[in-house]
Amino acid sequence: MLDVSDEVRAEIGDEEADRLLVGDDAPRSYDCTSCRTPGDPEKDRTSTVLFVGEETAVLAFAHAGCIPSQVVTVSEEQLQGAVRTITGDGPAPAVVPAPASGAVPQAAPGPNTPGGQAVLGITSGLVLIGGDLHPALVVEPTAPIARPGSDGPGDDFLPLLIEQGFVPVTDTAQLPSALSGWSVLLAGGQLHAVLQPGAEGGGPVAWWQAHQALSVTDGWRTAVNKTQRVLVYAAPVGSIGQQPREDLLRDALDKAAAGGQLVAASMPLAGTPNA
Known part of the structure; x- marks a missing residue:
């Protein structure tokens, strides 16, 4: 019952992929890399998930209902954290965060600029503001994001986003302001990417892009059909965490x-929300 995607097969080779599928190299049991x-x-x-760093790669396993078989590009430091998590040699955060209620987790490269590549966890949920439900995405990196060229271990994720036009939130009961040039790409009722303006007036480029299109709930799709806008929240690693329900996710947003x-x-929206 093992799934090896074409993307993973291309990375590990046909011989190893076939050995996994016939059970020669498949684990007898595993801890899902998502939940x-x-x-x-x-x-x-079961999905095979290949984490690829600058120098090494690690093959992990996940319930197919949690995430599909895919290749996830991570930094070498994050890959070592994944190794510790997979092998149980020490505490480390899961590379792919668990979803909030009705949301699908995804790790993907981003942001493209200005902070270089980082792995972002993203969940969809509904946020109640002024008596209305608004479709929202919550973005949280799996590790601190340093400013390009910096030597320290600091986390510059929020300052980098503020420089891009995101606004600090002090009260989640207030609607966030519109960000010019950014959009959320939905097609066929699924989430594909968060787009930002291209360099020097070029076309939009992906700030975050799903390896495979993400499903959203019927309630989320109904809300986005009504508002035609998506609220995108972002917080540093460890600020939101793995919340099993949307009310707990809202509490975590309030605390952050x-x-x-x-x-x-x-x-x-940059695409159509219709299924």
Whole structure:
């Protein structure tokens, strides 16, 4: 019941992919790299997930219902953290965060500029503001993001986004302001990317892009059909965490805002939300 995507097969080669599929190299059991609960490839539909760093690569396994088989590009430091998590040699955050209620987790390269590549976790959810439900995306990196050229271990994720036009959130009961040139790409009722303006007046480029299109709930799609805009919240690693329900996600957003650890923007749709 193991799935090896064409993308993963191209990276590991046909011989190794075939050995996995016939069970020669498949694990007898594993901890899902997404939800961190046990899995059995003989009983559970299982995805192969290849984490690729600058010098090394690690093959991990996940419940197919959590994430599809895919290749995820990460920094070498993040890859070593993944190794510790997968092998159980020490505490480390899961590379792909668990979803909030009704959301699908995804790790993807971004932001493209100005902070270089980083792995971002993204979840979809509904946020109640002024008595209306608004479709929202919550973005949280899996590791601190340093400013290009800096030597220290600091996290510049929020300052970099503020420089791009995101606004600090002090009260989640207020609608975030619109961010010119940015948009959220939906097509066929699924989430594909968050787009930002291209360099020197060029066309939009992906700030965050899904490896595979992400499903959203019917309620989220209904809300975005009504508003035609998406609220995008962003917080540093560890600020939001893995929240199993949307009310707990809202509580985490409130706490992050109170601590000065939340920025946001409102963005129009770049594609059609219709299924």
